[in-house]
Amino acid sequence: MKNGQATIKDIARELKISFSTVSRALKDYPGISEETKRKVKEMAIKLNYRPNAIALSLRKNRSFNIAVIVPEVVHFFFSTVISGIEEIAKKRGYNVILTQTNEKLDKEKSSIEAMLSNQIDGFLISYSKETTEFSHFENIIDQGFPIIFFDRIPDIPNSINVKVDDFEGAYNAVSHLISQGYENIAHLTGPKNLKISQERERGYREALANHGMPIREEMILECPMGTNEEGKRLALSMLDQLNPRPDAFFANNDMAAVGVMMACRDSGYRIPEEIGIVGFSNWQFCTMLEPGLTSVSQPGIQMGKKATELLLDIIEKKVELDTIPNSITLNTELFIRKSSMRLHKKS
Amino acid sequence: MKNGQATIKDIARELKISFSTVSRALKDYPGISEETKRKVKEMAIKLNYRPNAIALSLRKNRSFNIAVIVPEVVHFFFSTVISGIEEIAKKRGYNVILTQTNEKLDKEKSSIEAMLSNQIDGFLISYSKETTEFSHFENIIDQGFPIIFFDRIPDIPNSINVKVDDFEGAYNAVSHLISQGYENIAHLTGPKNLKISQERERGYREALANHGMPIREEMILECPMGTNEEGKRLALSMLDQLNPRPDAFFANNDMAAVGVMMACRDSGYRIPEEIGIVGFSNWQFCTMLEPGLTSVSQPGIQMGKKATELLLDIIEKKVELDTIPNSITLNTELFIRKSSMRLHKKS
DNA sequence: AATTTGTTTGCAATCGTTTGCATTGTATTT
DNA sequence: AAATACAATGCAAACGATTGCAAACAAATT
Structure with a gap:
């Protein structure tokens, strides 16, 4: 029975000693004879004693x-x-x-x-x-x-x-896209109020700037929910409306990046030849997609x-x-x- | 300060009443005057009192x-x-x-x-x-x-x-493959000691049997870890060695099914034309794969x-x-x- | 005025444990 | 034999709350 759980008092009663002695014996305090310690420990096992963590918490305030x-x-x-x-x-x-x-x-x-x-x-x-x-x-x-x-x-x-280091991760991701020859790199950001989103966006901007590339504000869209549906929708609208169209996407997270992949597939763009994609988080499924999704790992x-x-x-x-x-x-x-x-x- | 957390005694001391009255007032026990209740509750708010769940646990044995x-x-x-x-x-x-x-x-x-x-x-x-x-x-x-x-x-x-209902899920999955005209359906099982694996395998076997199809033991392989690497390895070996080769796979879980997809891609088989695949669990990524992975959902x-x-x-x-x-x-x-x-x- | 009734409050035990201090008993020293 | 030391153990308070019971007091009834 749950409520029949043995306590320190049960051990004390069985051995006819005080429960403070039992407590000390169990904890190997000095000043308790070896004989008593042995008997207490044996009885503890026999009664299937378990210290009550709640009582301890109360006492120790922890x-x-x-x-x-x-x-x-x-x-x-x-x-x-x-x-x-x-x-x-x-x-x-x-x-x-x-x-x-x-x-x-x-x-x-x-x-x-x-x-x-x-x-x-x-x-x-x-x-x-x-x-x-x-x-x-x-x-x-x-x-x-x-x-x-x-x-x-x-x-x-x-x-x-x-x-x-979100900034660095984003900076490296975008620099990689640039090194691959992509020239119109779009960015799907996370919710603007999160520092991580801001930092990743900052990494994106600085990577472009440091490589002497223009920053086009219309290439930066907020993707607050970070779902693949949202990513797909935003990517489609950008591919459809911007001129020149984006030839690469850096997404704030992998789900959104998958959305971009879907958008490309639907509109007939080949990845990576026509459009490059990089995500963020390096989720399990990155390796399972075809093509595999480049991503920034978060440990x-x-x-x-x-x-x-x-x-x-x-x-x-x-x-x-x-x-x-x-x-x-x-x-x-x-x-x-x-x-x-x-x-x-x-x- | 954390240890300066107000207790029921603090409220009692402030109001110069006993702490049992405070306890009852806070819990709206009958037999406490409205006046006292009001004062106690005000003081509780003023002192930022929070009941100590640990003490309660000890008392209530819950x-x-x-x-x-x-x-x-x-x-x-x-x-x-x-x-x-x-x-x-x-x-x-x-x-x-x-x-x-x-x-x-x-x-x-x-x-x-x-x-x-x-x-x-x-x-x-x-x-x-x-x-x-x-x-x-x-x-x-x-x-x-x-x-x-x-x-x-x-x-x-x-x-x-x-x-x-693992049995039913598996039965339906395999029946679906049969209805799609696949004739050599392989099964990657889970760890044999888990009931869920046994039930899914039973569903596989009965679906075949009920549709008058032979059960070939060499088409059933254990995939205990359930990783995509393992699934891929086993699928490759089956595609390579069995004659006739499997033209469909029912996997115990989605990860293994993804492994099968990779194996097909590597060996040049087209999905679903040459090989059909069904997984189990209906993980998020099923919709994100290309082709989308058919799967049995677990709610x-x-x-x-x-x-x-x-x-x-x-x-x-x-x-x-x-x-x-x-x-x-x-x-x-x-x-x-x-x-x-x-x-x-x-x- | 004495008794009863009812309302409001307080006392004290309890949950299981730890721990400072006091007590007991035994051995050692003088 | 008395004094001292030390080892072993027990007592009781504490942690923060709940709750049965008793107490205090006021009001109502006789």
């Missing part, structure tokens, strides 16, 4: 739970981050409480509220697309809760962040691991707060596949 | 946490189930504690151990590929913990399960929701244990796309 708040679970990138988080958390004895906001601000706020009652030891957050104002985060920071933001970084002074697992290690170090006060780097930036890598290889054809 | 144990988080199907679980759990005031086993039995066991100390209210489990023996589950069932298994169902008497979100509703009903004793259906079976749906449309060509 729950060994960390909250993870992500926009969506069904999302390749976030699921890799979650995987990295879970791995480190478990290794260090913490539980991961998972919540998703479905990109909704009010869900984000209510999740945080709920977690605050739960004596969470810390937060790992990637905020929603709707979030443009960060006071709900600042409140909990002020209350002394450790928070680490990953991927989507808020504009909060001294927030602790783990992200990838999700590593991001999850780093963020969690940092958070737990802070929680366990292993690091002085003023020695914490307030931002860890991970490197991206450009995986070049057929979708952008106009010059040297490989798979 | 944590409002449920444990979710899955083989992998970075997996389209499981991530959809998790999403459904999270949605219902949050709606009903529960937290989701997420653990992944990475398909390892020892991780599965240690996760369960860890959860048992955590006063979890119940479990939602899909076990690992390595798990062939279920005593670690039976132990916790015997201890009175509610468990619901989803997708991967153990061979335990009276276990409560939520699954899809992951719905599975997560159903399983969670059932679990919470049991936890909250809303249902009598003997009235619980010990198995809920959800329907699959065959999404027919180009990869298997030899007769009536559509997208």
Whole structure:
């Protein structure tokens, strides 16, 4: 029976000793005789004793739970981050409480509220697309809760962040397209309020500028939802209306890039000969498409691991707060596949 | 400050009343004057009071946490189930504690151990590929913990399960291939110890048998990892060695089916004219491939929701244990796309 | 005025554990 | 034999909340 779970008191009663002695014996405190320790441990096994983590939490004011708040679970990138988080958390004895906001601000706020009652030891957050104002985060920071933001970084002074170098990733991607001889490179951006979108767009612009190429504003369209339907629709409209038409697309994410591929297929353009495509995230399916989709990798697992290690170090006060780097930036890598290889054809 | 969190005692001290009165006032117990209730609630807001869920858990012997144990988080199907679980759990005031086993039995066991100390209210489990023996589950069932298994169902008497009709899904998929005129249909199975793999294989066999077609054992190969590399390798070997060669493949999962597509592309077979392909799960990327991959959908979100509703009903004793259906079976749906449309060509 | 009734509030135990301090018992020193 | 030291154990408070029961007080009834 669940409620028949043995406690420290049961062990004490069986052995006719006080429960403080039992507690100390189980923890190998000094000042308890070997004999007693042995007997206590044997009885613990016999009664199938398990320490009650809830009672411990109450006593220690620590729950060994960390909250993870992500926009969506069904999302390749976030699921890799979650995987990295879970791995480190478990290794260090913490539980991961998972919540998703479905990109909704009010869900984000209510999740945080709920977690605050739960004596969470810390937060790992990637905020929603709707979030443009960060006071709900600042409140909990002020209350002394450790928070680490990953991927989507808020504009909060001294927030602790783990992200990838979006600018560099985008810069490299566009530079690669230029080196392949594409001359009218379009960009499908992410939601404008997300820093990652801004940074990727900045990378796009600087790559063009540094290679002496003109920046045409009509070649830059916002693709806020980042679905393939949206990407397809926008790509079709650009191919249809712009003159000269784009001969390459750099998309803010892989889904949108797939949309572009579909648009090209539908309008009869050959990839990569007539149109080159590069995505962002390097999702699993990049290698499964035909042609393979060139993409900028985001090291999700590593991001999850780093963020969690940092958070737990802070929680366990292993690091002085003023020695914490307030931002860890991970490197991206450009995986070049057929979708952008106009010059040297490989798979 | 985190440890400066106001408690019920702080409110009591401020108002110079006892903390039991505060507790009752906050909960709108009868027998507390309106005047007192008002003052208490005002003070609660003023002090930014939040009930301590840990203390409540200890008192009530309920944590409002449920444990979710899955083989992998970075997996389209499981991530959809998790999403459904999270949605219902949050709606009903529960937290989701997420653990992944990475398909390892020892991780599965240690996760369960860890959860048992955590006063979890119940479990939602899909076990690992390595798990062939279920005593670690039976132990916790015997201890009175509610468990619901989803997708991967153990061979335990009276276990409560939520699954899809794998047999029917496979039967329909293979029948569809037959109706398209394919005559040598191969099957890449999943790990033989998983019931889902067995059921899908059974569906394959019965579909052939019921249509009066021979079953050739050499056309059935185990694809235990379910990766596209593995699928590709096995498909290539079958295409190379069997006579007559397979003219269609029914794969246990979509990744393996993609591997088959790659194999066909590499060996110059046209899809669907020369070889038809059907996968299982209907992952996102099925629509993004060219040709689109026909696949049997598994309603992951719905599975997560159903399983969670059932679990919470049991936890909250809303249902009598003997009235619980010990198995809920959800329907699959065959999404027919180009990869298997030899007769009536559509997208 | 004494008794009953009802309203409002407080006391104290409880959940399972940790831990500072006090107590007991035994061995050692003088 | 008395004093001291030390090892081993127990007591009780604490963590933050809930809740059965008792107490206090006021109002209503006799």
